[in-house]
Amino acid sequence: MRIVAALLTLVGSSAFAGPAVDAHISREDVRQICAAVARVTSDPIRDIEGEISDKYVRGSIAEDSTLFSEGTTKHIKTYERTDLVDVTVGKSREVTGKVYYVQKFGKTWKVVGKGDWIR
Numbered sequence: 262m263r264i265v266a267a268l269l270t271l272v273g274s275s276a277f278a279g280p281a282v283d284a285h286i287s288r289e290d291v292r293q294i295c296a297a298v299a300r301v302t303s304d305p306i307r308d309i310e311g312e313i314s315d316k317y318v319r320g321s322i323a324e325d326s327t328l329f330s331e332g333t334t335k336h337i338k339t340y341e342r343t344d345l346v347d348v349t350v351g352k353s354r355e356v357t358g359k360v361y362y363v364q365k366f367g368k369t370w371k372v373v374g375k376g377d378w379i380r
Contacts, residue, residue, distance in 0.1 A: 284311035284346050285322055293370045294348060294363050301372050304350035304359065312345040312362070320344055349378055356380045 282291055286309070295306055314321065321340035328335040344365040351358025362374035 280306040280348075281308040284309055285341060285343050286311075286346065290365070290370065294346060297363055297370045297372050298348050298350065298361050301361065301375075302350055302359065305352060307349040307351055307353065307358070310347045310349070311341040311343070312347060314340045314342055316340065318342050318344070345373075351378075 279291065280295070286294070291309065294309055298306055313324075313326075315337070317323070317340050320343045322343065324339050324341060326337050326339040328337055346363050348361045348363055349358065350361065357377065357379045360376045360378045361372050362376070363370050364373045365371075
């Protein structure tokens, strides 16, 4: 009986763990981003990813990246923005869906665009 209770606890906690986050943002930012996206769609949020730019934007985090193209390799500097994220929505079994671009203005996150994704 204890094993069943432990398994139910694990399943319950993972079901409400929230979306996967691959961005330099706080838990409060994640909460606000989820709320902003929930205002425009009822689709479940799959993940939140930081937007990568080739130009520095105030507050962004510099990263060393590598470009591979036609047998050549080029090392470049990229920047992960902390004020702009991509939010992928849709059920886990779906192979297509929507992506919402959410940007922080002051202390508030707002949806600023929408696109499509395909796996």
